[in-house]
Amino acid sequence: MVRLIxxxxxxCHVKGCTSxxxxxxxxxxxxxxxxxxxxxxxxTHILPRLEWGALVDAAKQVGDTSLPPExxxxxxxxxxxxxxxxxxxIHVVEGAMICPNCKHSYPISNGIPNMLLAEHEIG
Amino acid sequence: MRTVTTTVIADSPQAYEDRHVxxxxxxxxxxxxxxxxxxxxxxxxxxxxxxxxxxGLDSGTGNGKYLPLPAERPGSVLTVGLDRSRNLLQIAxxxxxRPGAPIMREVVWGDVLGNxxxxxxxxxxxxxxxxxxxxxxxxxxxxxxRLLQCVxxxxxxxxxxxxxxxxxxxxxxxxxxxxxxxxxxxxxxVFVPWVMPQQNASRSKPRGQTSARDQQTQPSGASExxxxxxxxxxxxxxxxxxxxxxxxxxxxxxxxxxxxxxxERRGVEIIQDxxxxxxxxxxxxxxxx
Numbered sequence: 001m002v003r004l005i006x007x008x009x010x011x012c013h014v015k016g017c018t019s020x021x022x023x024x025x026x027x028x029x030x031x032x033x034x035x036x037x038x039x040x041x042x043x044t045h046i047l048p049r050l051e052w053g054a055l056v057d058a059a060k061q062v063g064d065t066s067l068p069p070e071x072x073x074x075x076x077x078x079x080x081x082x083x084x085x086x087x088x089x090i091h092v093v094e095g096a097m098i099c100p101n102c103k104h105s106y107p108i109s110n111g112i113p114n115m116l117l118a119e120h121e122i123g
Numbered sequence: 124m125r126t127v128t129t130t131v132i133a134d135s136p137q138a139y140e141d142r143h144v145x146x147x148x149x150x151x152x153x154x155x156x157x158x159x160x161x162x163x164x165x166x167x168x169x170x171x172x173x174x175x176x177x178x179g180l181d182s183g184t185g186n187g188k189y190l191p192l193p194a195e196r197p198g199s200v201l202t203v204g205l206d207r208s209r210n211l212l213q214i215a216x217x218x219x220x221r222p223g224a225p226i227m228r229e230v231v232w233g234d235v236l237g238n239x240x241x242x243x244x245x246x247x248x249x250x251x252x253x254x255x256x257x258x259x260x261x262x263x264x265x266x267x268x269r270l271l272q273c274v275x276x277x278x279x280x281x282x283x284x285x286x287x288x289x290x291x292x293x294x295x296x297x298x299x300x301x302x303x304x305x306x307x308x309x310x311x312x313v314f315v316p317w318v319m320p321q322q323n324a325s326r327s328k329p330r331g332q333t334s335a336r337d338q339q340t341q342p343s344g345a346s347e348x349x350x351x352x353x354x355x356x357x358x359x360x361x362x363x364x365x366x367x368x369x370x371x372x373x374x375x376x377x378x379x380x381x382x383x384x385x386x387e388r389r390g391v392e393i394i395q396d397x398x399x400x401x402x403x404x405x406x407x408x409x410x411x412x
Contacts, residue, residue: 001216001227001229002229003229005178005201006203008244009178009203009240009241009244009245010240010241011240011244013237013239013240022241034227037198039198039199041175041176041199042200042201043176044176045174045176045177046176046178046201049177049178049246110213111216111227112212112216112230112231112232113231114232114233115233115237115239116233116237117237122237
């Protein structure tokens with residue numbers, strides 16, 4: 001599935017597209033919410049690994065505006081649960097991700113993002 | 124016993140992999156997956172030793188059997204599975220789940236030579252039984268470099284397994300690779316057959332891929348069983364070849380191979396390399412001073 005935790009890792013890799021190629025922008029998405037077990041330790045430790053601004057924007061694109069615009073310094077239980085929900089419980093099932101730079105479209109179908117490129121697009 | 128035949132790569136490596144790796148795995152996905160359920164001990168330990176909250180890539184995840192690990196503390200790390208076979212990914216999506224208790228894994232459809240990640244996004248990467256499907260030396264080296272690029276330059280951990288020329292189906296020993304390597308051991312290119320019983324051969328004909336397999340009809344008791352043989356391309360690694368390939372891949376990226384040293388340097392340390400169950404493996408750790 002494309003959860004926002006995975007979206008936070010993906011970047012455009014079309015040949016020559018090396019700047020402003022992250023984060024990809026969600027387009028025409030269908031989402032499903034699916035409960036996942038809350039592991040506060042995991043969420044706490046994942047915080048410094050995230051590109052926070054990219055996560056906040058991606059969450060907005062799928063209709064969740066609960067995260068603060070700046071990466072919080074202290075995480076209370078409510079915020080940890082909120083972050084857990086955004087990262088782990090929102091599944092993008094259908095749609096596409098568009099590169100902000102070259103506009104390449106990476107389709108998502110049945111929860112699987114297609115990051116394959118045609119041979120001439122590979123860097 | 125598998126009968127392995129040598130092969131020569133006549134096509135472009137990309138076209139060769141499409142035909143003799145990707146098309147085959149899409150055809151055999153379900154049957155293949157039903158035989159791949161037992162994680163290997165060194166891989167299990169590698170995943171069990173990861174700190175909580177780490178994010179990793181399983182490059183060539185197949186049926187995703189490593190995605191649920193570590194079994195003793197599920198959910199403490201998150202492994203994203205990448206594979207070229209969409210049919211295998213559909214299985215990997217639910218790896219470790221049970222009927223009535225669905226689990227969704229993170230999977231991405233892509234090529235291991237692609238680079239669709241922000242640089243250094245992962246804390247660890249594993250590539251198990253995958254790099255040996257790449258049909259040229261340069262492509263296998265690039266496969267290692269993609270792993271080095273996607274993990275953190277400061278602390279990234281990498282584990283790679285490839286098929287070895289030294290085959291020992293019965294041995295459970297792990298034999299360390301000598302420090303001194305035989306020169307000019309370049310491995311060998313082979314086809315490894317996958318034999319799959321066909322319930323209804325007329326209906327399950329592969330679309331446009333008949334050249335990748337041979338069909339035989341074998342008498343079995345009263346009824347006839349049709350068997351399809353799919354040949355998968357492998358590069359069988361020679362002793363020392365994986366470690367050499369890794370060093371070359373790292374040095375081309377201006378990484379120092381060895382223990383951390385100097386100031387403002389980047390490098391990669393070989394934590395262990397060896398042979399286990401017909402495979403060579405190498406474990407790496409990235410460092411930055």
